[in-house]
Amino acid sequence: MNHxxxxxxGADQTGIVDTLSNVIKEHQGNWQVSSLHHLSGFFAGVIEVAVSVDNTQALVTALNNIASLNCQIEIAHSVSEKVNANLTLELTANDRAGIVQEISSIIHLQGGNLIKLVSSQTSAAHTGQLIFNAKAHVAIKAKDVDTLVDALENIDDDLMVDIARA
Known part of the structure; x- marks a missing residue:
């Protein structure tokens, strides 16, 4: 089995997910994990599919032939060990250019592995100021958690960090 x-x-249009799921089903693929989004008029997605070795190349070819999508496909011939996040951080700050780089750099420098990052931008209720919100799943040694949180909170006075241990 390959993953x-x-x-x-691609430009967002009705039926993109249906098209993808039909192609995957036609080649006996099993849709495993995905993250699908509408971003500025585009459909953007990342999908992991399990498929037999015999059907892998035909599935890759069919996916690449979907005219409305630009797909990049990587084949994992063996599934790597799943990395579990042991820490979930909820981050809030005034939005500014470079904030994701600052956060990801601190996580890296403190020995953490950023497993998943989901971010959004909202407007503050009374001022209309753009607010950055993110949920980060991080794998990190338990002894390094407090140092990581301190380092994140020292990025700027307005960055708030809430912790939920997974």
């Missing part, structure tokens, strides 16, 4: 990771983007 393929599909990254795709």
């Amino acid at each position: 393929i990771v599909i990254s795709c983007i």
Whole structure:
């Protein structure tokens, strides 16, 4: 069994997920994990599919032939060990250019592995100021958690960090 990771983007239109899921089903693929989004008029998605070795190349070819999508596909011939996040951080700050780089750099420098990052931008209720919100899943040694949180909180006075241990 191979696992393929599909990254795709295209102009958003009705039926994109149906098209993808039909192609995967036609080649006996099993849709495992995905993250699908509408971003500025585009459909963007990342999908992991399990598929037999015999059907892998035909599935890759069919995915690449979907005219409305630009897909990049990587084949994992063996599934790597799943990395579990042991820490979930909820981050809030005034939005500014470079904030994701600052956060990811601190996590890296403190020995953490950023497993998943989901971010959004909202407007503050009374001022309309853009607010950055993110949920980060991080794998890190328990002894390094407090140092990581301190380092994140020292990025700027307005960055708030809430912790939920997974």
